[in-house]
Amino acid sequence: MENLNLRQIQNAYTAIATKKSPTEGFQDHPVLNDRYLLLSLIGKGGFSEVHKAFCLKEQRYVAVKVHQLNKEWKEEKKANYIKHALRECDILKTLDHPRIVRLYDVFEIDTDSFCTVLEYIEGNDIDFFLKQHKYIPEKEARSVVMQTVSALRYLNNGIKPPVIHFDLKPANILLGTGTSSGEIKITDFGLSKQMCEDTYDPEHGMDLTSQGAGTYWYLPPEVFVQGPNPPKISSKVDVWSLGCIFFQCLYGRKPYGHNQSQAAILENQTILKAKEVEFPPKPIISDGAKAFIRRCLTYNVRDRPDVNQLSDDEYLRSYPKRSTTTASARTAQLLMNDSSN
Structure with a gap:
């Protein structure tokens, strides 16, 4: 999906409470990286949104974190944000413990946004x-x-x-x-x-x-x-x-x-x-x-x-x-x- 932004993702959502299977009724929802079907928005921060998604390849629910860089940011600020995000990925991909959320995947959407795919946890913090x-x-x-x-x-x-x-x-x-x-x-x-x-x-x-x-x-x-x-x-x-x-x-x-x-x-x-x-x-x-x-x-x-x-x-x-x-x-x-x- 090229040039996909957060607003387009948000506008794609419909109610999911009555769905009988993970993918039923979501044919019009975005699919990122040809495998992650976005289902619903579950969290939002300053520069990112977290979506509940379904991995079509592994047949499991995941949390997709969409990182959106502000196009008006200076290059230094963009680089700093990316550095912290990539450091988190570098650390998480080495971790395997039942009390730590697992990282499954990282990929780019476009020049100003990328995704990290994490273990989906049902409960709140x-x-x-x-x-x-x-x-x-x-x-x-x-x-x-x-x-x-x-x-x-x-x-x-x-x-x-x-x-x-x-x-x-x-x-x-x-x-x-x-x-x-x-x-x-x-x-x-x-x-x-x-x-x-x-x-x-x-x-x-x-x-x-x-x-x-x-x-x-x-x-x-x-x-x-x-x-x-x-x-x-x-x-x-x-x-x-x-x-x-x-x-x-x-x-x-x-x-x-x-x-x-x-x-x-x-x-x-x-x-x-x-x-x-x-x-x-x-x-x-x-x-x-x-x-x-x-x-x-x-x-x-x-x-x-x-x-x-x-x-x-x-x-x-x-x-x-x-x-x-x-x-x-x-x-x-x-x-x-x-x-x-």
Whole structure:
């Protein structure tokens, strides 16, 4: 399909609720790359749209992300966007873990747009769930944490070079069944960092060359430090982010800068001042969960656990004998398998 743009794709949609098969009634819908039949728009960002689609070759549902470059952008901005998108693809195509969304394909539509084809997940993300329900009960929230830690452990030990996600947040954790008690998948590796041997020092970490990028409510103090040299980062960035996510799942609010904009967080140095975490009186949360969050949100990066240490944390290991969910039981086994490797 030549010169296909987002407006043409949108205009092609009709209602799909009564269809009996994946392709019935969609003869007039766009087919990208001769194999991906677009069914419905499921998400929209600043420069991209995500569509539910059906792969005619593999006979499965997929998520097609259409990246549309603004024709008025300067070449430098276009190159930067493409660089981040391609880096995400380069990282994703090497990943194979049950808690991480899989990349299937990448292709060009025209000079100003291209597509990435990802595993399709039926449910919404945690951010959407929290907007609907405000809280996630501790048992289910811990299952989310355990599954996320399993994925992070894989990113640190299961692939070479290891990867820092760097943009963990509720919007980037998908709920496979749409409920908080099911299996999760981590997505969006656009800001991820590869810890290559020539740039990563096991003792000090690696230079953060993209300071200012990311979602500030979930980033640790060290990434906001200004100085003659760039800050050093490691997997401990993701540990801090996970602590913020767990707090928000339990209390329905962010631990730092809850009602502030990103600009205000910078201006007020909110995260640089985040030396203590304060827990609301309600809902009632276990002391173990609070202690776990405190460990994740340890201000001094040297004292904060890394991903490997976090996977051995007593709070994740000492879960009740009755399995809270099927997902948490499977994830507990994953964590034990990770530790034995």
